Each structure stands twice: as C-alpha cells, then as structure tokens.
Amino acid sequence: MAGLFKRLLTGSTQTKSGFTLRSKPTMRELIQAESEIGGNLFGHIPTGHHRQFFNLDRHTWVWYEEWLDDKGKANNTTTRYEIHENGILKVQDGKQYYYIEGEELTNLVTAIRMYYEQVSRDVYRRDPSTGKLLTV
Amino acid sequence: MPTMTDNTQFNFPGEAMTSQRGNFDVIRSQQFIELANTHNPEQVAERFPLKTLFGDQAVAGKIIIDTTELELANQARFFASHDKNQLTFDDIEPFLDGVGGWLEFDRKEVVNNGRPL
Numbered sequence: 253m254a255g256l257f258k259r260l261l262t263g264s265t266q267t268k269s270g271f272t273l274r275s276k277p278t279m280r281e282l283i284q285a286e287s288e289i290g291g292n293l294f295g296h297i298p299t300g301h302h303r304q305f306f307n308l309d310r311h312t313w314v315w316y317e318e319w320l321d322d323k324g325k326a327n328n329t330t331t332r333y334e335i336h337e338n339g340i341l342k343v344q345d346g347k348q349y350y351y352i353e354g355e356e357l358t359n360l361v362t363a364i365r366m367y368y369e370q371v372s373r374d375v376y377r378r379d380p381s382t383g384k385l386l387t388v
Numbered sequence: 389m390p391t392m393t394d395n396t397q398f399n400f401p402g403e404a405m406t407s408q409r410g411n412f413d414v415i416r417s418q419q420f421i422e423l424a425n426t427h428n429p430e431q432v433a434e435r436f437p438l439k440t441l442f443g444d445q446a447v448a449g450k451i452i453i454d455t456t457e458l459e460l461a462n463q464a465r466f467f468a469s470h471d472k473n474q475l476t477f478d479d480i481e482p483f484l485d486g487v488g489g490w491l492e493f494d495r496k497e498v499v500n501n502g503r504p505l
Contacts, residue, residue, distance in 0.1 A: 276502035282495050310488035335484055339477045353476075361480050368487045376494040383490065 283308070286371045287316075293366050305363065311335045313364065333360060 277285075283306055290305030297303050301319040308314050311334060318328035332343040339351035340360065352360060372380035379386060 276500070277498055279495055279499055282498060286491075307488065307491050310485075310492055335481075335488070340484075351477075357477070357480070361483070364484065364487055368491070371491070372494070376498065378494065 282375065285375050286367070289370050289374060290363075290367050293363055293370070305367065307364075307367070308332075313360075 287304040287306035290307075291297065291303040293305060294303070298319070301317060304314070304316040306314055313333040313335075315331040315333070316328065318326060321327055330345065333352070334341040334343060336351075339353075340357065341349055342352050342356075343349050369380040372378045373386065377386045378384065
C-alpha cells in the first residue's frame with residue numbers, strides 16, 4: 253500500500269477530461285480520480301498550488317499539497333489522518349502526532365462526507381445514500 | 389447485512405455490512421443493536437445521536453433507509469445538534485467505518501467488473 257501511496261502523490265495519471273477510459277480502471281486510477289474531487293472540496297486552490305485529498309484505504313485519509321514559494325522552490329506537505337479504535341491520529345512529518353478533536357474533527361468529518369457523496373456520484377455512479385447505481 | 393423483521397426488531401448475521409448504504413447509524417454498534425432489539429425505534433433514535441443524520445425517518449423507525457438522499461439539510465441538522473467541541477470520535481466512528489467500507493466496495497467492483505468513471 254505504501255507503494256500505491258507514493259505513486260498517487262507523484263504520478264501524473266490523467267483524470268476527468270483527459271482520462272483514458274478502459275473497461276477496467278486500476279485501483280490507482282480510481283483513487284487518482286477521487287483525489288482530484290477531494291482536492292477541490294475546500295474551495296479555491298491558489299495559483300501554483302496542487303492539492304489532493306483522498307481516501308487511501310479503509311483507515312487512512314491523506315491531504316497532500318504542493319506549491320512553489322517566492323523563490324520558485326517546490327514545497328510539499330503530506331498529512332495523514334489515521335483512523336484508530338480510539339480516535340483519528342493526525343500524522344505529519346516533523347510534527348508531533350496527535351488525535352484531532354473539536355472543530356478540527358468536525359471539519360474533517362464534513363470533508364469526508366462531501367468527498368464520499370461526490371465521489372459516489374462522479375466516479376462510481378452510485379447514489380451515495382442507497383448505493384444503487386445511478387441510471388442517468 | 390441487517391434485515392428488518394418488523395418495525396422494532398432486526399437481526400445482524402455476523403459483522404455489520406459494508407455495501408448497504410444509508411444506514412450510517414446501524415454500523416458496528418453493539419450498544420445500538422442491543423437497544424434496537426429491546427426498545428422501540430423512538431427510544432433507539434432518541435438515545436443514539438447519529439439518528440439526526442436521518443431526522444424524522446430514523447425517528448419513524450426506518451433503520452434501513454434506501455430511498456432518500458443525504459441532503460445538505462440533514463448534514464446541517466447533524467452538526468447543528470452537536471456543539472462543535474462536543475462532537476466526539478464515538479459519534480462519528482460508525483460513519484467513518486461505513487464510508488471506508490463503501491469506497492472499498494466500490495473500488496473493487498469497478499476494478500473487477502469495470503464501470504465508467
């Protein structure tokens with residue numbers, strides 16, 4: 253799964269407008285398509301930024317953002333939200349891990365709900381509420 | 389997958405499902421299962437906070453909801469019912485587990501059987 257995670261963050265698979273449709277998309281392509289939807293859930297993305305938010309697996313959500321600073325240097329940050337039995341652990345390189353709570357927890361849950369509803373419709377063509385395939 | 393036997397009783401053969409949607413409040417909560425099997429739906433809905441996701445439908449005892457989309461109004465109602473600082477992981481864990489399971493299910497379906505993106 254770690255390999256998949258790395259490829260997702262560094263890969264260049266086209267989605268939406270440029271997706272090469274095959275009869276059976278790969279798991280990577282599906283998650284890539286989801287991540288583009290996820291990256292747009294939080295409003296305007298500043299010029300020069302690239303953002304992804306996606307469900308990596310049943311217990312892991314990922315926020316990835318990259319941008320160029322004033323000197324043109326590439327920067328990026330990856331945040332993992334790991335669902336454990338006792339809470340959601342926020343994991344960032346070089347920072348102290350902690351279980352999110354309060355407003356941060358509410359915001360993440362809201363984002364996940366929006367993600368699920370849009371991904372269900374736009375990627376899997378299912379009604380997010382019933383799971384039934386959409387007919388239109 | 390939970391199955392309704394009447395308005396107040398339902399059975400869980402094994403662990404909670406991952407492909408049945410629309411019943412965020414029925415997932416992996418032994419407490420909820422016990423309540424549902426021993427109380428009427430109104431009492432269950434009253435005591436289980438996620439019932440607000442489905443508002444009146446849950447109160448009406450329709451534990452398995454398969455017709456109504458999750459509207460923004462329901463989301464607003466859900467979050468409005470919780471003080472932001474009071475929303476806990478226990479409140480949302482069933483929902484998170486459900487979403488994770490359903491995405492997993494959908495991905496496998498498409499990878500194995502193929503469907504358009």
